[in-house]
Amino acid sequence: MLHSQDIWVIARFEVVRHLRSRHAIAAGLLLILFCGFGAYELVQFADKLAELDRDLGPALDMIAGMVEGLTDLPVVGVRGLLRQHPPVLVALFALVMFLMPLLSIILAYDQTATDIETRHVRYLLFRSDRISIFLGKALGAQLIISIAVALVVLIFGVFLAVRTDALEGMKGVAYLGRIWVTAVLYAVPFVALLGLSSALFGRARRSLTVAFLYWFGVATLSGLLSLANEGFEHLRYLFPSVGRFDLLLDDPGDLRGTVLYLVAFTLVAGLLGLWRFRSRDL
Amino acid sequence: MTAALRVSGLSKSYGSLQALRGMNLEVQPSQIFGVVGPNGAGKTTLFSVISGFLPQDAGEVEIAGKRLSRGAPPPKGSLSILPQDAGFIADLNLGFQLVLYGELQGLGRARAQEEARRVLKLVGLSEVFDRKAKTLSHGMHKRVGIAQAFIGEPSLVILDEPTAGLDPHAAREIRALLRKIQGQRTVIVSSHNLGEVEDLCNEVAILDQGVLVRQDSITGVIGGAQLVVFRLSRPPAEADLAGLRALPFVTDVAWSTEDERLRVAFNADAQPPGPASRDMVCALVDAGVLFVEMKLGKSLEERFLEETRAGG
Numbered sequence: 001m002l003h004s005q006d007i008w009v010i011a012r013f014e015v016v017r018h019l020r021s022r023h024a025i026a027a028g029l030l031l032i033l034f035c036g037f038g039a040y041e042l043v044q045f046a047d048k049l050a051e052l053d054r055d056l057g058p059a060l061d062m063i064a065g066m067v068e069g070l071t072d073l074p075v076v077g078v079r080g081l082l083r084q085h086p087p088v089l090v091a092l093f094a095l096v097m098f099l100m101p102l103l104s105i106i107l108a109y110d111q112t113a114t115d116i117e118t119r120h121v122r123y124l125l126f127r128s129d130r131i132s133i134f135l136g137k138a139l140g141a142q143l144i145i146s147i148a149v150a151l152v153v154l155i156f157g158v159f160l161a162v163r164t165d166a167l168e169g170m171k172g173v174a175y176l177g178r179i180w181v182t183a184v185l186y187a188v189p190f191v192a193l194l195g196l197s198s199a200l201f202g203r204a205r206r207s208l209t210v211a212f213l214y215w216f217g218v219a220t221l222s223g224l225l226s227l228a229n230e231g232f233e234h235l236r237y238l239f240p241s242v243g244r245f246d247l248l249l250d251d252p253g254d255l256r257g258t259v260l261y262l263v264a265f266t267l268v269a270g271l272l273g274l275w276r277f278r279s280r281d282l
Numbered sequence: 283m284t285a286a287l288r289v290s291g292l293s294k295s296y297g298s299l300q301a302l303r304g305m306n307l308e309v310q311p312s313q314i315f316g317v318v319g320p321n322g323a324g325k326t327t328l329f330s331v332i333s334g335f336l337p338q339d340a341g342e343v344e345i346a347g348k349r350l351s352r353g354a355p356p357p358k359g360s361l362s363i364l365p366q367d368a369g370f371i372a373d374l375n376l377g378f379q380l381v382l383y384g385e386l387q388g389l390g391r392a393r394a395q396e397e398a399r400r401v402l403k404l405v406g407l408s409e410v411f412d413r414k415a416k417t418l419s420h421g422m423h424k425r426v427g428i429a430q431a432f433i434g435e436p437s438l439v440i441l442d443e444p445t446a447g448l449d450p451h452a453a454r455e456i457r458a459l460l461r462k463i464q465g466q467r468t469v470i471v472s473s474h475n476l477g478e479v480e481d482l483c484n485e486v487a488i489l490d491q492g493v494l495v496r497q498d499s500i501t502g503v504i505g506g507a508q509l510v511v512f513r514l515s516r517p518p519a520e521a522d523l524a525g526l527r528a529l530p531f532v533t534d535v536a537w538s539t540e541d542e543r544l545r546v547a548f549n550a551d552a553q554p555p556g557p558a559s560r561d562m563v564c565a566l567v568d569a570g571v572l573f574v575e576m577k578l579g580k581s582l583e584e585r586f587l588e589e590t591r592a593g594g
Contacts, residue, residue, distance in 0.1 A: 006386055009382065009385045009386060010382075010386075013378075013382045016378070017371060017374055020373065020374060021373050021374075022373065114371075118368075118369040118371070118372075119365065119367055119368040119369055120368060120369055120370060120371055121368075122333070122335055122363075122365040122368035123365070123368055123370070123379075123383060123430060124383075124386060125333065125334050125335050125355060126333040126334055126335075126355050126356060126361055126362065126363055127355065127358070127383060127386035127387050128355060128386045129354060129355055130334075130353070278353070279337070281296075281335070281336050281337075282335050282336070
C-alpha cells in the first residue's frame, strides 16, 4: 500500500510549492531580517563577552542570565553548558529552541488543509494511496522546516564567524550542526500535530488558528488548574513545547525522558492524523 | 471479456441521505459510456467511490478484473478522472502540477514532462504549461482538468461533466477529442447535455435516486422505431395532420408547443419503420407541410424523462 517513491515525489513537490509561494517568500524575507537583527545583537553580545573574558564571573553571569531567562533549565546545568561550549552558541541554541514551536506552526500548519479545501487532493487520490499522500505532505513540511532552520543557523553562523571569534573554530561549526539537527528533530512532533490539525479541519486558516488556540489553551489551562492541584501541571504535555530546553543538555541520561515523551507524542498525533486523513471523505 | 469497470451492490450514505443504494454497473472496454441522471442521482458519488475519494459503505468495485479495497486507489495507471469540482493549486505553474501527476502515476521525471506537454497539446492549450493556474479562465481550467486525465494513457478515463461551463466552441473541441480516442480506451462520461451523450456514447446508464434504472446501448435505450419525431418549418394546423392520422399504422399524432416537435407514434408490427416513415413524409408533403429534421425513435431526453422521476 505504501509507496516510498510517491512519498518522496509529494515531499519534493511540497518543498517547491512552498518556496515558490508569495507567502513563503515574504516569510523567508522576514526570517532573514529577524535573523540578521538577532545575529547583529548576538555579535554585540559576543564582543562584550570577549572584553570580559568568558572564564570570569561577570561574563558567565551575563550569558547564564540570558539562557536561564529563555529556558527552564537549572542554573547548574546552564553553567555547565557554558563551560563546555562556546557561550554565544549556547545562547543561540536556546533562542532557536525557544522559537521552534512558533516556527514549526507557521511552516507546517498547511499540510493537507489547502488540498482538501480546494479539492486539489482529488487529483492525487486516484494516483496514490492516502498514507503516501499524508506522509509525503508531512515529509515536505519537515523539509521546509529543515531549510528554514538551516537558514537561521547559517545567518547566525556567518555573522559570528565574520565579526567575532565566538565560534572558536571547528568546535563552533560542529555545535551549529548540532543546533540544526536538534531543532529539526524537535520539529517532528509539531509536524505530526499539525498534520492532525490539517486533516481534522481541512481548511488552512482554521488549522493555523486552532493550532495557536490549542497551544494557548493548553498553557493557560495547565497553569490555572495547577494552582488548584499540582497534578494538573501534567496537562502541559498535551503540547510538545514541554522539555524542549532539555535538548540543550549534553548528558544522554538527561534527555531520555524528553525524547521518549516527544516520540510518544509524535506517534499518537501522527497516527490520529493519519487515521483522520484515511477515513474522511475527500 | 473482462469488464473495464464492474460495480456491484455499491452503497454510500452522507448521514441520513443515501446517495447510492446498491448500485450495479458494468462497462465493457474500449467504448464511450454515458452516465446520465437528474441532480442527486448519485453520478458524482459513484465516480468518487470508484476513484477512491470516498469509501463506500458496502459493495465492490472492480477495474479490469481487479477488485479495489474499500477507499483504496485503483492500480497505478489503470484509471484517471476529471473530478467535477477539483481545483489546481492557484499559485503554481500548471506544467509543474501536471508533472507531479505523471510522476505519481509511475512515470519518470523526463517522461512525465513529455506527457504534461502532450496532454496540454491534446486539449489545445500548449501555451499554458508555464502559466499559473489562477490565470486561467473557467473554460481553460476545465480543459486542463481534462488534459490531466489523459496523462500516462490510462485504460479507463472518467469525465464528470467535461463540457459543463464550456462555450460551444470549446465543448465541440472536447467532443471531437473524445471521438478521436474512441476505441483506444474506455471513457465514461457524465453530462446533463443528453444530446451530447446520445451523440458520443455507445452505451448509456440512467441513474436515479442512487440506483441504476436502465443500462443499454443508445439505440436500445432510445427504444426502437416506434416513434418518429419531426421538426417542422412552421406549427401545423389541425387539418395538416389529418393525412397522418388517417394512416392505419399510426397510433398517435401530437404536436408539442414546448419543444416545437411533432411526434408520431406507430405500430412497428403493422408497418416496418422504413415504409412507415416514408408514408408519414408523403402525408406531410401532401398537406404542404415542410420539415427540417426527422428522427426515428425516441430521443434520449425523452427516455430519460420517462425513466426518471423528472418525467413523472
